[in-house]
Amino acid sequence: MDASPLHDGSAVPPDRPASAASLSSRLLLLTILFVMLAEILIYLPSMARFRISYLEARIELADQAALALLAAPNGMVSAELENELLRNVGGKLVAMRRQESNALILSDRQELPMLGKPVDLSKWMWWEAIVDAVVTLSGNADRYIRVVGPSPRDPQTRIELVLPTAPLAEALRDFSWRIFSLSLLISLVTAGLVYLSLQWLLVRPMQRLIGSIVGFRSAPEDARQIIRPSARRDELGLAERELRVMQQDLRHALTQRARLAQLGIAVSKISHDLRNMLASAQLVSDRLAASDDPTVRQVAPRLVSAVDRAIALCAQTLRYGKAEERAPEPEIIALRDFIEDVAAGLGLADDGGICWHNAVPEDLKLPADAEHLYRVLNNLMRNAIQAMPGNGDLRAAAAVSNGEVVIEIADTGSGLSETAKSHLFEPFRGGRNGGSGLGLAIARELVRAHGGELELVRTGPLGTTFRVRLPGIG
Ligand SMILES: Nc1ncnc2c1ncn2[C@@H]1O[C@H](COP(=O)(O)OP(=O)(O)OP(=O)(O)O)[C@@H](O)[C@H]1O
Numbered sequence: 001m002d003a004s005p006l007h008d009g010s011a012v013p014p015d016r017p018a019s020a021a022s023l024s025s026r027l028l029l030l031t032i033l034f035v036m037l038a039e040i041l042i043y044l045p046s047m048a049r050f051r052i053s054y055l056e057a058r059i060e061l062a063d064q065a066a067l068a069l070l071a072a073p074n075g076m077v078s079a080e081l082e083n084e085l086l087r088n089v090g091g092k093l094v095a096m097r098r099q100e101s102n103a104l105i106l107s108d109r110q111e112l113p114m115l116g117k118p119v120d121l122s123k124w125m126w127w128e129a130i131v132d133a134v135v136t137l138s139g140n141a142d143r144y145i146r147v148v149g150p151s152p153r154d155p156q157t158r159i160e161l162v163l164p165t166a167p168l169a170e171a172l173r174d175f176s177w178r179i180f181s182l183s184l185l186i187s188l189v190t191a192g193l194v195y196l197s198l199q200w201l202l203v204r205p206m207q208r209l210i211g212s213i214v215g216f217r218s219a220p221e222d223a224r225q226i227i228r229p230s231a232r233r234d235e236l237g238l239a240e241r242e243l244r245v246m247q248q249d250l251r252h253a254l255t256q257r258a259r260l261a262q263l264g265i266a267v268s269k270i271s272h273d274l275r276n277m278l279a280s281a282q283l284v285s286d287r288l289a290a291s292d293d294p295t296v297r298q299v300a301p302r303l304v305s306a307v308d309r310a311i312a313l314c315a316q317t318l319r320y321g322k323a324e325e326r327a328p329e330p331e332i333i334a335l336r337d338f339i340e341d342v343a344a345g346l347g348l349a350d351d352g353g354i355c356w357h358n359a360v361p362e363d364l365k366l367p368a369d370a371e372h373l374y375r376v377l378n379n380l381m382r383n384a385i386q387a388m389p390g391n392g393d394l395r396a397a398a399a400v401s402n403g404e405v406v407i408e409i410a411d412t413g414s415g416l417s418e419t420a421k422s423h424l425f426e427p428f429r430g431g432r433n434g435g436s437g438l439g440l441a442i443a444r445e446l447v448r449a450h451g452g453e454l455e456l457v458r459t460g461p462l463g464t465t466f467r468v469r470l471p472g473i474g
């Protein structure tokens, strides 16, 4: 085989995808993206939690400062100590509230700024805490916040504190940066590991599969292109094994096809030369028929018809071997007379054994290729005659229906055998001794080339009817 029947010459192996579009790089990018997304989902609540912990720590410091003050005589301390305590807390004002009594304890005595809603550490919600943390981080928060929370020593005692937001925002920025660097590191490491494992588990075996498919496509006759499956037991291993079976089957089918094609050529050559040789034999047998010897004259007709049949078989095989009939060249045909000619050609007119009825209307005309139609009707009628050895009725009828000319050839023969029925219209499968089994296959091909159809209407012990449908005039 020089060129593979599958390979049309124009097909070139597909290029490998550009590196950005390749499966591996897309997987790498997606992994980084997904890990970062997961980190953001973790980061937001942990940032809110960090802010709450920061404020709780301030409340604890404020509580300790308040205690120091309570321990002082009269609850009064010097202004320096008060400032020192406030600096330690990092706040502007600390108040302690016990049951109903309210005591302002520490203040830097500067004017208090306008304060918004206090942050109550005894009842906070996640969603609000996340939003507040984001606002603080973005630098859009008020300059001071008021924080209210229970004292760590005594839950009945509430501590109030006014804090500047700038140090909190700074701490949050620090925290975020740490989380971001960590996330980046984690996602790079994870993505790298995922990439390597996908590369090893999926991408490389798939590239191997694709390589084998492309190689096989370009040279299916080359046994080396058939994939050698690895020992993998997963889905890709299965795909490799299945691909191998498919490639082997396909290669086998291609070899078979090539052999059949060669056989077909050989049969055509033999038929061709045999037909020429038989033509010489025909000349001799014709002369034998004219012999004076009565015995020779008696057997001569059988010899003549045998040679004729052999020539017809060769001619038909050759014609079929060409695979394609010439396109029909339709002309207007008067069907009744035409069919009468076919019958005469088959010796029906003077055959006493078979009763021939031509029920085709006088005026019925149809457009068809005369040579093709002759062969179609000749095949059908010859089959009918062969099915009625001795005697019987052969009837041809035709009518125009829905713009189509419908011709029916009916005989009173013994009907189609089971083999003939199951392989109807299949070449070389007819089943009758002495027949080539091509007649019906050729007839159907010719009818279809006209845009019509050949079908079996009925068959049985009482006879067989075939129907030819052909497009009518107009
Ligand atoms: N009218 C019919 N009555 C009974 N059997 C038929 C009839 N027409 C066809 N057959 C069966 O169908 C088979 C196929 O017919 P087909 O014309 O294709 O081949 P063939 O007659 O065997 O050979 P040939 O190529 O010489 O025509 C025949 O062998 C025959 O057994």
Ligand SMILES: [Mg+2]
Residues within 6 Å of the ligand: 379, 382, 383, 435, 438, 439, 440
């Ligand atoms: Mg036939």
